Amino acid sequence: xxxxxxxxxxKSPFASIQQHMRLVSQCVEKVPxxxxxxxxxxxxxxxxxxAEIDDLESQADDVEADLRLHLPKSFFLxxxxxxxxxxxxxxxxxxxxxxxxxxxxxxxxxxxxxxxxEPIEILLESVMNVCRQCVTxxxxxxELIETGFGGRERDSVETMVAELNRLESLxxxxxxxxxxxxxxxxxxxxxxxxxxxxxxxxxxxDLADHAERAGDRLRLMLAK
Numbered sequence: 755x756x757x758x759x760x761x762x763x764x765k766s767p768f769a770s771i772q773q774h775m776r777l778v779s780q781c782v783e784k785v786p787x788x789x790x791x792x793x794x795x796x797x798x799x800x801x802x803x804x805a806e807i808d809d810l811e812s813q814a815d816d817v818e819a820d821l822r823l824h825l826p827k828s829f830f831l832x833x834x835x836x837x838x839x840x841x842x843x844x845x846x847x848x849x850x851x852x853x854x855x856x857x858x859x860x861x862x863x864x865x866x867x868x869x870x871x872e873p874i875e876i877l878l879e880s881v882m883n884v885c886r887q888c889v890t891x892x893x894x895x896x897e898l899i900e901t902g903f904g905g906r907e908r909d910s911v912e913t914m915v916a917e918l919n920r921l922e923s924l925x926x927x928x929x930x931x932x933x934x935x936x937x938x939x940x941x942x943x944x945x946x947x948x949x950x951x952x953x954x955x956x957x958x959x960d961l962a963d964h965a966e967r968a969g970d971r972l973r974l975m976l977a978k
Contacts, residue, residue, distance in 0.1 A: 772893060772895055773817050777810050778846070781810045781853065782961060784803050785807075786882065787799075789878060793866040793871065804856035804860045807856040810849070818846055822839070834975070837975040841971045841975070848885065851964065855957050858957075859954070864947045872935075873928070874958075876931070877928040877958055880928040881958050883921050883925075884918065884962040884966065887965070888965035888969055890914060891911060891918060891969055894910065911976065915973045918969040929956075933952070936955065
């Protein structure tokens with residue numbers, strides 16, 4: 755990313771934030787395939803996707819470490835260093851949760867009960883919508899810099915953040931539905947699997963929560 759401001763004042767941190775988010779997004783986009791392979795009892799493909807998520811998460815960690823190392827103490831922009839780090843931390847948490855989900859699914863072979871298949875699929879779709887909205891929002895950093903964090907681009911980001919919050923609220927509802935389906939079928943599932951599914955459903959909710967948090971941090975940054 756190159757802009758008149760970044761040329762004047764050195765390397766902008768926003769290009770690295772976007773690069774990091776793109777790797778995080780690639781991690782999250784693989785999560786539905788984990789559940790697809792679990793449902794198909796395809797342990798080999800599940801392990802392959804989990805390894806891909808591990809690799810992407812590691813790449814994201816490298817970008818994060820480099821950004822933290824070279825992040826200046828101050829900017830010639832209306833941006834606080836703590837705001838940049840806050841957004842970075844929320845993005846990193848998304849990748850970490852995706853990695854946790856992958857790791858959990860490869861630890862123990864467990865059934866994918868038909869009673870929860872549809873609620874899980876609906877929850878996954880809802881969570882993915884939240885995360886994709888977060889990616890779209892982060893991609894607006896270019897335009898924000900060009901306009902000096904003002905004008906129509908700022909209004910556009912605020913609108914996107916509001917939509918992000920709406921989508922996250924919807925995902926909360928889908929999470930509750932998935933849990934209800936799990937508990938309704940718990941007598942037909944072994945207790946350990948019930949607990950693992952409970953944790954997995956919670957982690958799916960965490961993906962959406964961290965994506966929303968990244969958006970809220972951006973909103974706070976724009977408000978200053």
